[in-house]
Amino acid sequence: MASIKDVAAEAGVSVATVSRVLNDHPSVSPEARTRVLAAVEALGYRPNAVARSLRTDQTHTLGLVISDVMNPYFTELARAVEEEARALGYSVIFGNADERRDLQDHHVRTLLDRRIDGLLVSPTDGGSPLMLDAVRSGTPMVFVDRWIAGMDVPVVRADGRQAVRDLVAHLHGLGHRRLAIIAGPAATTTGRERVDAFREALRAYDLELPDDHIGQGDFQAESGRRATERFLDLPEPPEVVFAADNLMALGVLDAVRARGLRIPEDIGLAAFDDIPWFVHTDPPITAVAQPTRELGRAAVRALVDRIEGRTPKSVTLPARLVVRRSCGETAPERSTS
Amino acid sequence: MASIKDVAAEAGVSVATVSRVLNDHPSVSPEARTRVLAAVEALGYRPNAVARSLRTDQTHTLGLVISDVMNPYFTELARAVEEEARALGYSVIFGNADERRDLQDHHVRTLLDRRIDGLLVSPTDGGSPLMLDAVRSGTPMVFVDRWIAGMDVPVVRADGRQAVRDLVAHLHGLGHRRLAIIAGPAATTTGRERVDAFREALRAYDLELPDDHIGQGDFQAESGRRATERFLDLPEPPEVVFAADNLMALGVLDAVRARGLRIPEDIGLAAFDDIPWFVHTDPPITAVAQPTRELGRAAVRALVDRIEGRTPKSVTLPARLVVRRSCGETAPERSTS
DNA sequence: CCTCCTCGTGGAATCGATTACACGAGGGAT
DNA sequence: ATCCCTCGTGTAATCGATTCCACGAGGAGG
Structure with missing residues (x-):
């Protein structure tokens, strides 16, 4: 060469x-x-980009460490990140943490070793020492979707609070009262926030969220299945299950199907994260949709701001409710006929 | 630092x-x-990996240029590639070509500039001059899923021929005779092969594949929708539509749904590529499943063989038919009752 | 006691770029 | 004619590693 x-x-x-x-x-x-x-x-x-980078001490490369690539939400996020980065003259190296802390650390380390110009992370857990070090040592960093409390790092994320309130209003309007949620890991901000938002929204209708109506999930389909089975074994099962991400909603579908029950007649289902497939499931699934592409773009812009010496700012964008049929018929054309 | x-x-x-x-x-x-x-x-x-790479002339990095990340099939492939690469001590940089030749070239170029040790490509089209150059200049390369004729590059892919024969037998057994296919771009090998395999399988039953039963798609949902609409406008629409990838199958669902028709009663649907969501659509979709993870792993092994001086070999793995309900009920428990 | 080999170590070249500095040529001002 | 500034260019240092080569110490063998 x-x-x-x-x-x-x-x-x-x-x-x-x-x-x-x-x-x-x-x-x-x-x-x-x-x-x-x-x-x-x-x-x-x-x-030779390698030689150039050695001399100039910049790689024009961003690192993105994502919790789970197989999750369509993160796939879309990754794609948006790459697009915006390319538009700004940067490449992106992805790392898939698979919701595992060791893998997350592995990727952060290799990315740091490659001297990427900046790091975009949706942290799997409460923050490893490695991440602390990275920030302290001055590596530009931005959290996307999830974040770690106490770290001075800009955060780009969606606020689902209002959308969850809308969801609860919708469910209440349909006559549902016994509502359950399948939460994400308590170590993640999104895992906790969605439960909090749900509980808060219920309170407005004087509804309770008893402990046995909170399933502990890990954002993977299998955990959604298990949590649903426990709900269905309850003497008085919930009328609607709200899954805190799309994969766990898939698990709910599995579990309900395995018992020969039907949605929404026997039990309702709603999910956080909207994905194209939710239109084609049986039935189409009501979901809280995040502005995924915008989040990806905003995150890159914030990171590049930081890299190029401008002061980045945290961004919070609203999510919105998309009503479909999985919680019951929302507006029968005519009640009498 | x-x-x-x-x-x-x-x-x-x-x-x-x-x-x-x-x-x-x-x-x-x-x-x-x-x-x-x-x-x-x-x-x-x-x-500092950058300095080390400059001196040793190896980056311990593989490039993967994929046709479309949002396609779950490729997402899974990417994930498998990264896993196997990590196991062998390599990192992976992904490039998303979005089925566009210019983007594909862009990614190949940046990857080459970064002096990756080897390149894994599922080519979007018939091969740009850039790709030719890359191979000639000695960059280790392996094609995965799709390939380019006339280039001396190992290919790792699935052979769907038998599975498509099984599919046609299944459809024929259900009494279907007017079968249609939505093809992928003629510039891709998978686009052509799947049509050929389908036509060949039909011939075994003395069935024709007239031109107006071949829809021209581009592996994206929207093209599946359009092709389906044309099929439905035919004086005698096909009884079953076979979509050559999972996204176009999504488009078929859309189109059928938009006309208020039902699957499989009004029209049947089968797809190439099986993905987790096909179990949860209405109805569950019959599909040809590729051994995606194995493909990803085999591709990485072939590439690393080439990089480390061993002679890589092409690999072809069989796909298999997964029957669900989207083409009609396959085995009614009891015909009389 | 001398020679030779082995072992541990340091100096310096090297990879392929960027960039500070020096230098010579040419043009404008005085 | 002299001085000075600008412009175009080349030489060489530099980034952070790896690695060839030389060297000195110490042990083994004659």
Whole structure:
């Protein structure tokens, strides 16, 4: 692979001149420029990004450590992040933590070793020492979706509070009173917040959220299935289950199906996170939709602001309720017929 | 950030010795080793991967350029690739081509600039000059899922021929005779192969595949929707539609639903690629399942073989049919009752 | 006691870029 | 004609690692 020296030799100039042409530095004569350009063309030369990074101490690369790529919500987030980063001249290296702290640390470490310019993280848990170190050592960092309390890092996330209130209003309007939730891991902010928002919304209708109506999930389908089975074993099962993410909602579908029950007739279902497939399930699922692409874009902008010396700001965008049929028929055309 | 010099100073040895300890070279005295290790610990030193790569000319990084991340099939493939790569000591940088040639080239170029050790590609089209160059210049490369004819590059893919024969047998057994397919882009191998396999399987039953029963899709949901509408507008619409990937199957669902028709009563549906959600759609969808994780793993192994000087081999794994309800009830428990 | 080999170590070259500094040529002002 | 400034260019240092080579100490063998 041709190096800058080869180009310099071919063009009959020094490497300095070649470098200047490539970084379009003003003081290069027109003829030198054309000769260099011709040599570049002739040799098919492409600058070695590794060498460049070593010298300039910037890689023009962002790291994104995500909790679970197989979760469509995070997939979409990842895609939005890459798009915006590309628009701003950065590449993205993804790391999939699979909701595991060791994997998360593994990725953060390799990304740091590669001297990425900045790090985007949706932390799996309450924050490892490694992450602490990273921030202290000055690596630009932004949290997206989830965050870690007590760390001075900008956060880009959605606020589902109002949407959850809307959901509870919707459920109440349909006559449901015994509502249950399948929570995410308590170590994650989203795991806790969604339960809090739900409880708070219930309180407005003087409804309780007893402990046996809170399932402990881990944002994976299997945990949704297990929690649902426990709900169904209750002497008085809930009328509606609210899954705190889309994968656990999938688990609810599994469990209900396995018992030969039907949604929404036997039990209702709603989910946090809206994904394209929810339109095509049996029945279509009512969900709280996050502005996923906007979140990804905003997160990148905040991180790049930080990298390029501007002061980044935290961003919170509202989520919204999308009503479908999984909690019961919302508006029968005519009640008498 | 501490460099190897700082460590050397702290330990009172030369940088050469530090490097030797870090790469556990045999000839280092025990005391020197412990002093260096202590210094590394004290300073929180981590080797700079950029500098190391420049010197050794290897990045221990694989590039993966994928046609469309939002397609669950590719998401799973990407995940499998990353897992296997990690197990073998490599990182992976992903590029999402979004079925666009310019984006594909963009990613290939940046990956090459970063001097990745090898490239895994599921090509979007018939092969750009850039890809040709990459191979000629000696970059280790392996095609996964799709490939480009005439290029001397190992291919790791699934063979759906038998599974498609099984599908046609299944459909024929259910009494269906007018079968249609929504094809992928003719520029992709998978786009063509699946149609060929389908046509061949039909021939075994003396069935035709007329032109107006071949929809031109592009592996995206919207194209599935449009093709379905054309099918439904036919004087004699097909009895079953076979979508050549999972996203176009989603489009079929949309279109059918929009007309107020039902699956499988009014029209049947089958898809290439099986994904978790197909179990939960209304109705569950019959699909040809690829051994996605195995494909990802095999692809990485082939690439790493090539990188490390062994001769890689192409791999073809069989796909298999998963029958669900979207083409009609397969085995009524008892026909009389 | 001398020679030779092994072992541990350090100095310095190297990878491929960027960039500070020096230098010579040419032009404008005095 | 002299001085000075600007412009274009080249030389060389630098980034942080790896690794070849040289060297000195110490042990083994003659």
